[in-house]
Amino acid sequence: MTNQKIVPIANQILKKYDLCDNCLGRLFSKQLHLSSNKLLGKKLKKNSKSTQRCYICKNLFDNLNYFLNMMLDSASSYSYFSFSVGAIIKPSIIDRDDTIRSKFKLKGIDGIKTDITKELGKLFSRKTKKTFDYLDPEIVFTVNLKEESCDIRSKSLTLSGRYVKSVRGFPQKQKSCTNCSGKGCRICDFHGITEYDSVEGEISQFLFEKLGGTTAKFTWIGGEDKSSLILGTGRPFFVKIQNPHKRNLRAKSANLEHVEVRNLKIVSDSPKKPLKFNSLVEAKISASSKIDSNLLRKLKTLTENPIVVYEKSGKRSEKRILSIKYKKHDDVSFTLFFKFEGGLPVKRFVTGDDVSPGISQIIGVSCKCLEFDFHDVEVK
Structure with a gap:
């Protein structure tokens, strides 16, 4: 025109x-x-x-x-x-x-x-x-x-980092706000959580203070028991902060009340697929009856074949034990040091509950894991 x-x-x-x-x-x-x-x-x-x-x-x-x-x-x-x-x-x-x-x-x-x-x-x-x-x-x-x-x-901001936990009795995951089920409401100040009494809670609180923002969504590289310690270089994690006010984080590490955060950095996104990783664990195990060293030697065979894990959902997966050592304390207790592919449920592996073969099956004595700690978590 x-x-x-x-x-x-x-x-x-x-x-x-x-x-x-x-x-x-x-x-x-x-x-x-x-x-x-x-x-x-x-x-x-x-x-x-x-x-x-x-x-x-x-x-x-x-x-x-x-x-x-x-x-x-x-x-x-x-x-x-x-x-x-x-x-x-x-x-x-x-x-x-x-x-x-x-x-x-x-x-x-x-x-x-x-x-x-x-x-x-x-x-x-x-x-x-x-x-x-x-x-x-x-x-x-x-x-x-x-x-x-x-x-x-x-625009949301994604960070990656690692955390070290050197106190027992501190859970990894935070309970959601009961009013909004984690979506964010006035009661929880739009954070989705009201307490900060977990690894997730402490890291969230630290990031909200530094960057502002509403909710924090975590992607964990593996999980642990409330009583487990996370030692060595720590467990990796990713966290997405919704609606941050700042887009720059000067603090690359932080000593919080129960956890130490390391290697914090801003990344482009959380992984789209679950990351493969290996864990190095020390597990304290007690047996229901006397065990001798000959029985414990059988544990070395666990590295030969994959361990099959069955879930209640009917899902089946295979995990490999990459290395295994043990230390006998007395007739009914020993410590196991083993490296395995991420996703193996440690306590069930010891009892043999829907995990085959388990420690109890291999040595022929009913065993229980008292506590287990992570010495290393390496991403493949």
Whole structure:
């Protein structure tokens, strides 16, 4: 469409409707490959001055600074480089816009909502020197022009690290908030948890203090008993923080009350598939009757064939014992040092409960694991 074709249509529209520069310019700027709707609208109106409110937007574009200030306020506690803007506007504005577009057969035009978000994006970018990014912004504004409010969400942040636990009786996983089942509500301050009395809780609390954010979703590389210690280089984990305020973590390690966190770093994402890993464990075992060294020697055969693990769900898996050593203490107790493929349930492996062969089967004496500690967890 050329200028000569556009001017008569613009004049026809202006005869019937009062439009602001932005709304008039938007109806034709795409066909003319122009970036400023306002400038085009001004040119098309020339001598046509109107004191009426714009038929489509009711002079909404004159008040965008009011909403810009809302955006600046809501973003003041966030650190970010890129942003995008969404808008909620009155349906009546969209209806009036559609009426004109259909009446004058105007096609392939940005809707008014798109124009409002573009204008807010330009204003915000100019003011903050941040980049407007449609595809992968670090923060997203939803400006509600209907209710005069502004909501802000930031892109989640994923971290990896390891933790060492040198006290017994401290669980790995945290119980969810009973009110929202971990989704986040006012009672739990939108964290999904109300207590911080676990490895998950302590690390979450530390990260909320450093980065802000609402919920923390953990991906564990293996699990342990409440009574187990995690020694050596620690157990690896990934954690995704939803809606963080900061995107930079200076602390690479932290000594918390019950756990020590090491090697904390920001990564692109949590693993999509479960990671394969090996664990080196020390298990204290008691037997129901006397065992001699000849019986214990049979344990060496456990490295020869895979151990079959049956779950209640009917799932079956195979795990290999990579190395095994033992130390006898007296007639009814010994310690086992063994390295195995991650996912082997240690206590069930000792009793032989749906794990075949188990320690009890191999030595022919009923055994029980009193406690077990992890000396190393290596990711393959």
